[in-house]
Amino acid sequence: xxxxxxxxxxxxxALVRGYKKVMLRQGSQKNSLSSCSEIVYTIPKVFRQFxxxxxxxxxxxxxxxxxxxxxVVQSTDAQCRPISQRPSDQVINQDMNQSHCGKDIRxxxxxxxHATKNTTPTAAPMALMTTPRAHPVTQIPSSTETADVxxxxxxxxxxxSATECLCSEDYNHMIPLLEQLTQHTCATQHCLALLFRHFGxxxxxxxxxxxxxxxxxxxxxxxxxxxxxxxxxxxxxHIYLGDISTIRSNYSNAADHYLQAIQNYVTxxxxxxFKQVMPSVSALYAKQGAALKQTSQMVRAVEAFRNAxxxxxxxxxxxxxxxxxGNLLQSMGDYxxxxxxxxxxxxxxxxxxxxxxxxxxxGNMGNAYLGLHEKxxxxxxxKKALDITLDHEPTxxxxxxxxxxxxxxxxxxxxxxxxxxxxxxxxxQAIYGNxxxxxxxxxxxxxxxxxxxxxxxxxxxxxxEVFTLSKDRQVLSTAYHNRGxxxxxxxxxxxxxxxxxxxxxxxxxxxxxGRSATELYRLGASDLRKAIELCNEVxxxxxxxxxxxxxxxxxxxxxxxxxxxxxxxxxxxQKMDEALVxxxxxxxxxxxxxxxxxxxxxxxxxxxLSLEQIRYIVKSQEHPVVYLSYTGSKLIVxxxxxxxxxxHIDCRVVEVNKLEKEKFGGKTFDQxxxxxxxxxxxxxxxxxxxxVSSTQTSPITVLYDVVVLxxxxxxxxxxxxxxxxxxxxxxxxxxxxxxxxxxxxGKFNKSFGNTFSIQMMPSLLVMGILNEAHxxxxxxxxxxxxxxxxxxxxxxxxxxxxxxxxxxxPHATDEAKWISKLLKVQPLLHxxxxxxxxVKKLSPAHIIHIATHGSAVSGFLAFAGRDSLxxxxxxxxxxxxxxxxxxxxxxxxxxxxxx
Numbered sequence: 001x002x003x004x005x006x007x008x009x010x011x012x013x014a015l016v017r018g019y020k021k022v023m024l025r026q027g028s029q030k031n032s033l034s035s036c037s038e039i040v041y042t043i044p045k046v047f048r049q050f051x052x053x054x055x056x057x058x059x060x061x062x063x064x065x066x067x068x069x070x071x072v073v074q075s076t077d078a079q080c081r082p083i084s085q086r087p088s089d090q091v092i093n094q095d096m097n098q099s100h101c102g103k104d105i106r107x108x109x110x111x112x113x114h115a116t117k118n119t120t121p122t123a124a125p126m127a128l129m130t131t132p133r134a135h136p137v138t139q140i141p142s143s144t145e146t147a148d149v150x151x152x153x154x155x156x157x158x159x160x161s162a163t164e165c166l167c168s169e170d171y172n173h174m175i176p177l178l179e180q181l182t183q184h185t186c187a188t189q190h191c192l193a194l195l196f197r198h199f200g201x202x203x204x205x206x207x208x209x210x211x212x213x214x215x216x217x218x219x220x221x222x223x224x225x226x227x228x229x230x231x232x233x234x235x236x237x238h239i240y241l242g243d244i245s246t247i248r249s250n251y252s253n254a255a256d257h258y259l260q261a262i263q264n265y266v267t268x269x270x271x272x273x274f275k276q277v278m279p280s281v282s283a284l285y286a287k288q289g290a291a292l293k294q295t296s297q298m299v300r301a302v303e304a305f306r307n308a309x310x311x312x313x314x315x316x317x318x319x320x321x322x323x324x325x326g327n328l329l330q331s332m333g334d335y336x337x338x339x340x341x342x343x344x345x346x347x348x349x350x351x352x353x354x355x356x357x358x359x360x361x362x363g364n365m366g367n368a369y370l371g372l373h374e375k376x377x378x379x380x381x382x383k384k385a386l387d388i389t390l391d392h393e394p395t396x397x398x399x400x401x402x403x404x405x406x407x408x409x410x411x412x413x414x415x416x417x418x419x420x421x422x423x424x425x426x427x428x429q430a431i432y433g434n435x436x437x438x439x440x441x442x443x444x445x446x447x448x449x450x451x452x453x454x455x456x457x458x459x460x461x462x463x464x465e466v467f468t469l470s471k472d473r474q475v476l477s478t479a480y481h482n483r484g485x486x487x488x489x490x491x492x493x494x495x496x497x498x499x500x501x502x503x504x505x506x507x508x509x510x511x512x513x514g515r516s517a518t519e520l521y522r523l524g525a526s527d528l529r530k531a532i533e534l535c536n537e538v539x540x541x542x543x544x545x546x547x548x549x550x551x552x553x554x555x556x557x558x559x560x561x562x563x564x565x566x567x568x569x570x571x572x573x574q575k576m577d578e579a580l581v582x583x584x585x586x587x588x589x590x591x592x593x594x595x596x597x598x599x600x601x602x603x604x605x606x607x608x609l610s611l612e613q614i615r616y617i618v619k620s621q622e623h624p625v626v627y628l629s630y631t632g633s634k635l636i637v638x639x640x641x642x643x644x645x646x647x648h649i650d651c652r653v654v655e656v657n658k659l660e661k662e663k664f665g666g667k668t669f670d671q672x673x674x675x676x677x678x679x680x681x682x683x684x685x686x687x688x689x690x691x692v693s694s695t696q697t698s699p700i701t702v703l704y705d706v707v708v709l710x711x712x713x714x715x716x717x718x719x720x721x722x723x724x725x726x727x728x729x730x731x732x733x734x735x736x737x738x739x740x741x742x743x744x745x746g747k748f749n750k751s752f753g754n755t756f757s758i759q760m761m762p763s764l765l766v767m768g769i770l771n772e773a774h775x776x777x778x779x780x781x782x783x784x785x786x787x788x789x790x791x792x793x794x795x796x797x798x799x800x801x802x803x804x805x806x807x808x809x810p811h812a813t814d815e816a817k818w819i820s821k822l823l824k825v826q827p828l829l830h831x832x833x834x835x836x837x838x839v840k841k842l843s844p845a846h847i848i849h850i851a852t853h854g855s856a857v858s859g860f861l862a863f864a865g866r867d868s869l870x871x872x873x874x875x876x877x878x879x880x881x882x883x884x885x886x887x888x889x890x891x892x893x894x895x896x897x898x899x
Contacts, residue, residue, distance in 0.1 A: 162200055171204040178204070195224050195233065202240065211244050218244070235264035236277055242287065249471065251294035258288035282311040286321055293328055294473055296537040301328055319348040319357050326364055331474050332538075333558030335371035342368055359388030359398075363405050370412055379409040396433025400426045404441045411449065420449055440469040440479075447482060456490035473534060480531035481562045487524030488569050491517040492633070495572065521572040528566040532585070535559045536608065539589075556586055564631040571636065576651040580638050581611050583629040584764050587731065592765035595773075603772045607765055614640070615647040617768035623725045623759070624718070625767075626711055630669060630733040633657040635706065639714040650717065652710035663702050670733045677703065677737065697745065704742040707734070708752050725757045729764060785846035786825045790816020792833035792852050792864040797874040806862055812851035815899065819849050835863040835881055843890050851899040859883040861898070 158177050165174035178200045202217030222237030242257030262284050279287075289304030305325040312318035326341030342364040349358035366381035386402040393399075407422030423445045430438030447462030463483035470476065494517040539556075563586040570579040585608040593607055605613060618625055624641035635654040640647065656669040664672040676699040715723065728739060740753025752758075761767045791812040796805045813829055820827035828837055833852070842848060853862040865878040 166200075166204070169207070171208050174204050175201060191224065191228060195221060195228065195230075198224065199233075199236070206240060206244070211247060215241065215244055231264040232266040235261045235266065238264065239278060239284065242291070246287075246291060249294075251291040255288050255291035255295065255297070255300075258284050258291060262288070280311070280313050280317065282308045282313060282317055282321065285311060286324060289324065289328070293331075296473065296534070296540070298328070298332055298538055315348050315352055316354070316357075319345050319352070319354070319361075322348070323357075323360060323364060326368070330364075330368060330371065333371075335368045339365060339368040339372070355388055355392040356398075359385050359393060359402070362388065363402060366409060367405055370408060373412075375409065375412050379406075379413065382406045382409045396429040397435045397438055400429035400433065400435055400438035400442065403429065404438070404445060407445055411445070416449060416452065420446070423449070436469045437472075437475075440466045440475060443469070444479060444482065447486070451482070451486055451489070454489070454493065456486045456493065459486045460490075477531050477534040480527045480534070481559075481565075484524045484527030484531065484562075484569070485565050487520045487527065488565050488572070491520035491524065491572055492568070494520070518573065521569045525566060525569040525573065528562055528569060531559075531562045532566065532582075535562065536585075556589055560586055561632070564629075567629060567631050567636060568634060571634065571653055576638070577611055577649055579629075579636065580627065580640075580649065580651075581609065581614065583627065583636070583731075584609050584614065587729070587764070588762035588766055592763055592769065595766065595769050599769065599773055603769050605765065605768050605772075609765055609768075613768070614764055617764055617771065618642055618647050619645065620771055621727065621767075623727050624715070624720065624723070625727045625729060625761075625764070627729045627764070628707075628734040629731050630656070635669060635734075637707070637710050637714075639711065639718070641718055641720070643718065643720070648718065650714045652714060654706055654710060656706065659706065663706065669706075672699065673703070673733060673736050700738075700742055701745040703737055704744055704752070707737065707739075708742050723756070725759065727759045727761055727767070729761050729767070735760075785844065786820075786823045787838070787841040787845040787848045787850075788816050788820040788823065788825055788827040789833050789838055789850045789852060789863070790814075790819075790827055790829050792828075792862065793830045794853060794862045794879060795865050795874045797865060797876050797879045799876040799880065806853045809851065809853070812899070815851050816849070823847060831864050833864050835865065835879060838863055839881070839885075839889070842886075843892070845893050846895075848891075848893045848896045849899065850897070854898060 162174050162177045165171065165177065178197050198217045198221035202214050202221055205211075205214035205217060218237050218240050222234055222241070225231075225233035225237060238257045238261035242254045242261060245251070245254035245257060261278075262281060265278075265281050265284070267281075285304050285308035289301045289308060292298075292301035292304055302325065305321055305328060308321040309318055309325065312321055322341045322345040326338040326345065329335075329341065330338035342361050346358060346361035346365065349355070349361050362381045363385035366378045366385060369375075369378035369381065382402075382405050386406050389398045389402040403422045404426035407419045407426065410416075410418035410422060423442050427439060427442035427446070429435075430442055443462045443465045447459040447466075450456075450459035450462065460483055463479055463486060466475065466479040470479075563582055566582050567579045570576070570582065589607060596603060596605065596607070605617075609617075618640045619642050621642055624639055627638040627640060629636045633655065635656045637652045637654070639650045642648075656664075660666055660668060665676070667675065711726075730737070739758055741751055742753075743749075743751035791809045793808070794806045796803055798804070816827040816829060828841070838850075850861060854860060860880040860882050862879055863881065865874040
């Protein structure tokens with residue numbers, strides 16, 4: 001019957017989906033793929049047989065029915081096969097529309113590298129979910145569609161013929177038709193006819209992928225539209241030019257074009273052409289956000305996606321944009337913010353009964369929970385995502401993504417067999433579906449598993465495949481990091497030998513492939529530098545905004561492993577000075593750059609600091625600088641000192657990973673410092689660490705041997721007379737060490753603090769800023785210019801969907817009373833220390849001393865809140881003072897103490 005081809009289409013789709021789902025459920029993966037291939041490639045033969053018999057049909061016309069070809073050719077309404085000439089509402093192209101290339105090894109590496117054994121890796125976010133829509137065929141504008149254009153009969157005929165060519169994809173015939181268009185117009189019609197001629201030619205070249213010619217004609221179309229003051233046509237030109245720039249990976253131009261398209265967007269009485277070709281304004285904002293993300297302008301990208309959500313015409317679009325914004329925030333390390341967006345997407349998916357989108361949202365939430373190290377929640381959501389995918393979206397790309405994400409959860413739970421099984425299933429599906437992004441994810445994750453098994457050469461092979469499969473900047477950054485770490489660990493393995501003892505210099509040691517450890521260090525350093533370059537590009541884009549502040553902190557935190565492993569490579573190459581430069585790049589950088597912004601050009605330093613700038617900063621220092629960096633396997637100690645105008649840099653490397661059994665009781669260095677040392681010096685009985693009768697060596701003594709002795713050795717070589725003071729610049733790990741309390745075993749009176757006074761600095765950059773900045777002074781003992789807070793009684797409050805209950809700090813009360821007595825002011829204590837009361841006192845205060853709970857990661861301080869009603873927890877905004885809120889205050893204090 002005449003409708004048989006349409007029935008075949010429906011039958012084919014049903015057979016493919018149903019058979020694939022059944023076979024996947026039965027675990028018959030290979031049979032499923034081969035059988036589905038037979039279905040897919042056999043049924044089109046039926047259509048060809050209909051054509052051979054001369055069936056007078058066109059499949060899938062705009063109304064969803066078949067019409068005789070004779071009617072279609074003569075139709076002026078273009079009721080033919082729905083070829084989408086309209087720029088897609090999809091926000092991101094194929095490479096951009098995928099999640100990252102495998103789970104980021106930067107959190108996995110401490111497990112292999114003896115840094116933080118219990119730290120779990122984070123999974124890459126799932127791809128942005130976009131649902132393609134069927135669009136009507138774009139027609140070349142004619143007098144029936146454009147009220148302000150009246151053309152002669154010859155021009156009407158050309159337009160009609162060109163539209164027919166467009167519908168049948170006969171672009172070679174369409175182009176010469178349009179080129180003769182202006183020959184049939186009078187002078188008054190010429191400009192408008194020329195306008196639409198450029199549009200038609202541009203569209204034809206665009207569909208033929210001749211982007212050079214398309215760009216020229218769209219540019220002419222835009223310029224003429226500007227001359228004729230036609231904003232709708234200007235907007236149309238910019239959207240196509242933006243899409244062409246995206247195809248060419250010129251994302252900066254693409255973002256500019258999308259912005260121009262938004263600014264010229266017509267909302268009142270749009271023409272038929274405008275309604276046909278233009279996506280919604282929210283989709284334009286999302287396109288702009290995607291392009292800005294690729295140029296590392298993250299703050300502007302976040303703003304663009306928020307605008308997309310605000311202007312979304314329906315819940316379906318809003319759902320997609322919430323996913324997109326979540327992916328962007330997760331790529332910046334803001335897992336909490338990403339989780340909020342994914343939850344909104346999940347809620348919308350449930351409200352719409354959109355099970356496919358709901359599956360995406362569960363997968364994204366699972367990945368975010370992995371980033372927050374909540375493994376059980378992650379596994380729950382990722383299993384749910386896989387079930388929904390198999391039931392409602394059984395495509396190779398979707399199934400590959402779901403298996404891949406589930407594998408990351410199993411890896412975080414150290415079920416490596418389960419992880420490998422899921423990653424291989426993901427790779428099989430991606431290969432079958434010709435999904436390059438899916439293959440890159442799976443290969444990246446398989447490389448991570450090989451890294452954990454110390455099969456570095458095979459891991460490098462998997463990571464190298466990623467570069468041939470993806471062009472996404474975030475994917476490439478992760479791949480550079482992972483491969484660089486693999487090269488570094490391979491070199492470390494060669495240098496030390498299997499038993500962990502050094503067997504010679506790195507130049508003499510070679511593996512069975514003929515590569516020396518030195519070569520591997522160089523390859524690793526090269527890859528890690530490229531990852532850092534991409535990170536620095538993003539950091540540059542976060543400057544100058546409140547949102548940029550939090551994004552910058554998250555970015556540095558999530559990329560810290562890259563900086564650490566590059567230091568290891570440079571130390572292996574004996575490039576100690578270069579390693580210092582890299583260590584400084586991630587040391588309190590956000591603080592330093594914010595201080596530079598506030599100085600308004602007074603300080604002439606440009607982060608990240610070069611070696612020359614470091615020498616310049618230290619040259620004016622009277623005291624030697626001790627710089628410490630813990631990389632996960634090594635403790636690197638630099639001594640930077642100015643001697644008679646010449647800056648001397650010395651370095652000692654302590655391989656603390658080899659001291660875990662001997663010195664740290666089986667713990668890593670950071671665990672030992674965080675647990676043993678803090679337990680020894682913090683508590684009600686501060687004399688515990690002085691118990692020399694104990695048979696167990698005191699942590700204070702252990703750290704004296706590990707940290708202080710290398711410093712004393714370097715100071716001895718400098719032979720500085722009358723040396724009494726040192727400047728320490730520790731990292732987040734070594735900052736927990738009580739340096740002044742460290743002493744040799746049994747010799748408490750020879751503690752490090754009795755020999756030297758120690759001044760602490762967050763970074764060389766901050767030290768340089770303070771050197772050049774104008775001095776500030778505080779008005780001491782003025783009860784109007786000091787704010788002292790101690791032991792706020794913090795109520796139970798909700799934060800990140802969890803209830804927080806922070807205990808009392810009784811000694812903080814005594815501390816605040818003592819400080820307030822010294823400054824002759826009245827302190828804010830207990831219930832009086834509400835967030836509102838503290839905020840009122842902060843701006844005018846010259847001295848601020850706050851002793852309360854806080855978070856070094858999120859940067860918040862906790863204060864007393866309003867009494868909770870009906871026993872319900874307080875809201876976090878009533879309790880927590882956030883960095884973004886502090887930035888908006890006019891803080892003038894010369895001294896701030898957070899205790």
